[in-house]
Amino acid sequence: MAINVGGLVSVIVFYLVILAVGIWAGWKHGKKSNKETGTESVMLAGRNMGVFVGIMTMTATWVDGGYIMGSAEVVFTSGVVWCQAPFGYAVALFLGGLFFAGPMRSAGYHTMLDPFQEKYGAKIGGVLYLPALCGEILWSSAILASLGSTLSVILGLDNTISVLVSASVAMLYTLFGGLYSVAYTDVVQLFCVAFGLILCVPFAWSNPAVDMSSTSPATWGGTIETHNIGVYTENYLLLIMGGIPWQVYFQRVLAFRTPKQAQTMSYVAGLGSILMAAPPILLGVVATATDWSIATNGSINVTAEENGKIILPLVLQYLTPAWVSYVGLGAVSAAAMSSADSSMLSSSSMFARNIYQAIFFPLVSERHVVRVIWVAIVVVAALASLVALTVNSIYGLFVLSADLVYVLLFPQLLLIIHWKAHCNSYGSIVSMLTGFIFRILGGEPLLGLPVVLAYPYYDPELGQLFPFRTLCMIIALVSHMFVSLLASWMFKNNYVPVKWDVLHCFDAADKSCASPPVRQVSNILDGNKSVDDKFRCQLSSNSSDATLSAEEFELTKTHQGQINPTFTLS
Numbered sequence: 001m002a003i004n005v006g007g008l009v010s011v012i013v014f015y016l017v018i019l020a021v022g023i024w025a026g027w028k029h030g031k032k033s034n035k036e037t038g039t040e041s042v043m044l045a046g047r048n049m050g051v052f053v054g055i056m057t058m059t060a061t062w063v064d065g066g067y068i069m070g071s072a073e074v075v076f077t078s079g080v081v082w083c084q085a086p087f088g089y090a091v092a093l094f095l096g097g098l099f100f101a102g103p104m105r106s107a108g109y110h111t112m113l114d115p116f117q118e119k120y121g122a123k124i125g126g127v128l129y130l131p132a133l134c135g136e137i138l139w140s141s142a143i144l145a146s147l148g149s150t151l152s153v154i155l156g157l158d159n160t161i162s163v164l165v166s167a168s169v170a171m172l173y174t175l176f177g178g179l180y181s182v183a184y185t186d187v188v189q190l191f192c193v194a195f196g197l198i199l200c201v202p203f204a205w206s207n208p209a210v211d212m213s214s215t216s217p218a219t220w221g222g223t224i225e226t227h228n229i230g231v232y233t234e235n236y237l238l239l240i241m242g243g244i245p246w247q248v249y250f251q252r253v254l255a256f257r258t259p260k261q262a263q264t265m266s267y268v269a270g271l272g273s274i275l276m277a278a279p280p281i282l283l284g285v286v287a288t289a290t291d292w293s294i295a296t297n298g299s300i301n302v303t304a305e306e307n308g309k310i311i312l313p314l315v316l317q318y319l320t321p322a323w324v325s326y327v328g329l330g331a332v333s334a335a336a337m338s339s340a341d342s343s344m345l346s347s348s349s350m351f352a353r354n355i356y357q358a359i360f361f362p363l364v365s366e367r368h369v370v371r372v373i374w375v376a377i378v379v380v381a382a383l384a385s386l387v388a389l390t391v392n393s394i395y396g397l398f399v400l401s402a403d404l405v406y407v408l409l410f411p412q413l414l415l416i417i418h419w420k421a422h423c424n425s426y427g428s429i430v431s432m433l434t435g436f437i438f439r440i441l442g443g444e445p446l447l448g449l450p451v452v453l454a455y456p457y458y459d460p461e462l463g464q465l466f467p468f469r470t471l472c473m474i475i476a477l478v479s480h481m482f483v484s485l486l487a488s489w490m491f492k493n494n495y496v497p498v499k500w501d502v503l504h505c506f507d508a509a510d511k512s513c514a515s516p517p518v519r520q521v522s523n524i525l526d527g528n529k530s531v532d533d534k535f536r537c538q539l540s541s542n543s544s545d546a547t548l549s550a551e552e553f554e555l556t557k558t559h560q561g562q563i564n565p566t567f568t569l570s
Contacts, residue, residue, distance in 0.1 A: 026177020065146030065336030075284025079222015086277030088239025097266025196331025242406025427484030435476030
């Protein structure tokens with residue numbers, strides 16, 4: 001296929017504009033706050049996220065390439081009723097704001113993993129980085145795969161080149177300005193998505209090859225067969241509860257000025273994400289009512305099985321004028337990049353703070369940690385690009401990322417926020433192991449994992465029909481609670497000597513398993529610079545001392561006058 005020069009030029013211009021906005025945002029912030037170059041500035045925009053930019057960046061983060069391409073794909077292949085991801089993630093934003101945003105922002109955390117490391121210690125809490133990282137990479141891969149497919153179909157570019165170039169552009173401006181660059185580019189990208197997709201709908205709908213009267217609502221609406229009720233219900237549970245424990249979400253929650261603002265922005269973003277789902281759903285409906293032999297002049301035999309992944313690019317290519325398809329291409333590119341950059345930054349932030357600094361090098365300076373974030377961004381971008389080039393289904397990647405987070409992270413986050421006084425490291429470890437084992441035994445066709453454990457209603461052809469992922473999540477949740485209470489009862493009543501407390505959850509003096517103290521540090525003089533949030537200084541994995549002397553915690557200062565909490569975690 002020959003390269004579409006006009007479309008290629010429009011994409012290059014779009015990429016240059018986005019890159020320029022990202023670099024400008026980073027430069028503007030650097031000029032305004034010359035000394036604010038620490039991790040809080042890069043990761044959380046100095047906790048000074050404005051209302052308008054906050055709404056735009058939180059909405060744009062969820063309305064990504066996988067969201068748009070995946071929605072059109074599943075409508076074309078299965079019907080509107082099976083397009084669950086947009087609505088599930090919208091509800092996740094509402095529930096995240098209602099139950100999680102307030103407590104997380106009030107505590108002044110830097111990442112989603114901070115409360116785990118505060119409670120369980122750096123090493124055990126850091127283990128939760130693995131499912132979080134896998135979820136972020138799968139999500140980023142879905143985003144990049146959607147963009148690569150679009151550029152390949154409309155422009156005739158090689159899919160590999162499309163993915164790598166797109167990932168590189170997003171990586172560059174993220175490196176330059178951190179969350180500031182990501183947030184400001186999100187504003188531009190969200191406007192591009194809204195304008196581009198809304199513009200495409202009437203042109204595609206009115207194409208002569210489209211005959212809505214020839215297609216019944218049952219065709220484009222889809223049906224839910226009796227044996228799929230369990231799967232359908234679980235998909236919503238997976239998307240709603242699995243859509244909450246994401247660093248990319250909490251990075252924005254923690255960047256807002258107040259807890260109330262963080263909650264409000266979650267609600268507004270949830271509403272915005274539902275509205276933004278309408279255009280791709282409509283374009284998916286148009287695809288089902290299209291006579292593709294007429295639209296393509298017989299050049300392509302479009303089928304759900306073969307072309308579902310690229311149905312949106314095909315709609316833009318064959319059902320809209322060339323200039324409209326370029327605008328639509330810009331919309332898909334904007335959606336993809338608005339979330340790819342966020343995912344790169346969020347997973348890199350967790351690695352630098354919760355793994356590199358908290359576990360291995362607690363005394364490093366803020367500037368050093370920022371450099372680690374830069375390196376991690378490059379690595380994450382490379383891993384996401386690799387997965388995007390090797391997996392076929394965009395929607396499958398989209399759902400699989402939520403699957404992993406749902407089973408392994410949601411029970412942990414729910415309990416650490418709302419049952420913290422009773423949690424301990426023993427329960428957390430057992431929860432991770434049981435959830436992981438039962439989930440793997442259920443198999444995963446997308447990864448080629450065979451079914452070892454046939455749950456009720458298993459069908460050799462249709463697969464697992466029982467909501468086994470939810471069962472795995474419940475097993476993980478219950479095992480966490482049971483083992484935590486059992487360990488507490490055994491050590492508190494001296495049925496097991498405290499010397500056998502290998503995870504240091506229970507202090508010999510009072511046999512409690514309280515979370516480490518949180519100290520409010522302010523007005524620390526270094527040119528009258530104050531620290532705006534809470535520093536957590538943990539002397540052991542689960543120390544329960546009520547007070548700390550001045551000698552029991554350390555604060556190290558970087559060359560920029562930043563204050564860096566020193567973790568001494570066992």
